[in-house]
Amino acid sequence: MKTILKGRSLEVEINTEGPVIIIGESINPTRRKKLVETLSAGNFDFVHELARVQIEAGADVLDVNVGFPGVDDELLLPETVKSLQQEFDVPLCLDSPNPKAIEAALKVAEGKCLINSVNGEEKSMEAILPIVKEYGAAVIGLVMDDNGITHDPEKRLGVAEKILNRAGKLGISPEDIVIDPLAMAVSADPNACKVTLETIKLVRDKLGLNMTEGSSNVSFGLPNREILNNAFVTLSILYGVTCPIANPVKITSAIRAADLLLGRDDYAMKWVEHFQNTQ
Ligand code: THG
Numbered sequence: 001m002k003t004i005l006k007g008r009s010l011e012v013e014i015n016t017e018g019p020v021i022i023i024g025e026s027i028n029p030t031r032r033k034k035l036v037e038t039l040s041a042g043n044f045d046f047v048h049e050l051a052r053v054q055i056e057a058g059a060d061v062l063d064v065n066v067g068f069p070g071v072d073d074e075l076l077l078p079e080t081v082k083s084l085q086q087e088f089d090v091p092l093c094l095d096s097p098n099p100k101a102i103e104a105a106l107k108v109a110e111g112k113c114l115i116n117s118v119n120g121e122e123k124s125m126e127a128i129l130p131i132v133k134e135y136g137a138a139v140i141g142l143v144m145d146d147n148g149i150t151h152d153p154e155k156r157l158g159v160a161e162k163i164l165n166r167a168g169k170l171g172i173s174p175e176d177i178v179i180d181p182l183a184m185a186v187s188a189d190p191n192a193c194k195v196t197l198e199t200i201k202l203v204r205d206k207l208g209l210n211m212t213e214g215s216s217n218v219s220f221g222l223p224n225r226e227i228l229n230n231a232f233v234t235l236s237i238l239y240g241v242t243c244p245i246a247n248p249v250k251i252t253s254a255i256r257a258a259d260l261l262l263g264r265d266d267y268a269m270k271w272v273e274h275f276q277n278t279q
Pocket of ligand 1: 031
């Protein structure tokens, strides 16, 4: 299964056969007051800096989230997208719970974006899927619905199937659906990661779709987060995640290692290149 995303001219292929595509998470106001402050003042230098650092560290795609209480992301998301695309060619992942902000951003974006996200709730599918179709985008499908988040991997698979089928009815192809199996804090629930991993395996075996995950979610509230995130992303890749959302500054080495060890990096080219670039 191949999902194609595009920047202004650069094309990125997410392939279930690998290698792993890294979606940089850092353009996100959570605990980054400076991002909100600078963007609200119409200053895009800091967001460009976050983009540049992540691309240099191995990000293939950038997640762009500018949502914050008091911020009108129907204005700010498209402005940020325009500003980023003037400087950088990587495809963008538009991260907002507000369908109007997503649509406003798609109107100005060049290339083919990934929308973050739709879920199995009726309201969400009705709002987001027509936009995905109209703008020829791809979309992340979160495996939660009107019943909330289930801890049964089979039921999470069921939500993925529901999103896939609904998208299909609108003429959106399976290539353009990237499933998110819901990575959650292991500090809150000792079984959280096991449930996610079982879901990943089921989605790969039954649906064969590309999959993302918020790799850093698993370590909330714990020390030494980087080690946990690296272990989790490695397990997830083995099970079938193909485009994790993560901090490339901290996770690219583990991802390059996983690709090499799984026979997806001929002559260790990407491994060697990564360490040449970071030295
Ligand atoms: N699935 C999808 N989208 C998502 C998530 C997901 N978007 C948001 C989130 N989860 C993924 N993004 C982040 C961004 C930052 C952090 C975690 C997840 C994070 N930041 C550090 C902190 O809060 O302490 C600070 C920055 C750092 O040190 O790198 O943890 O699951 N579809």
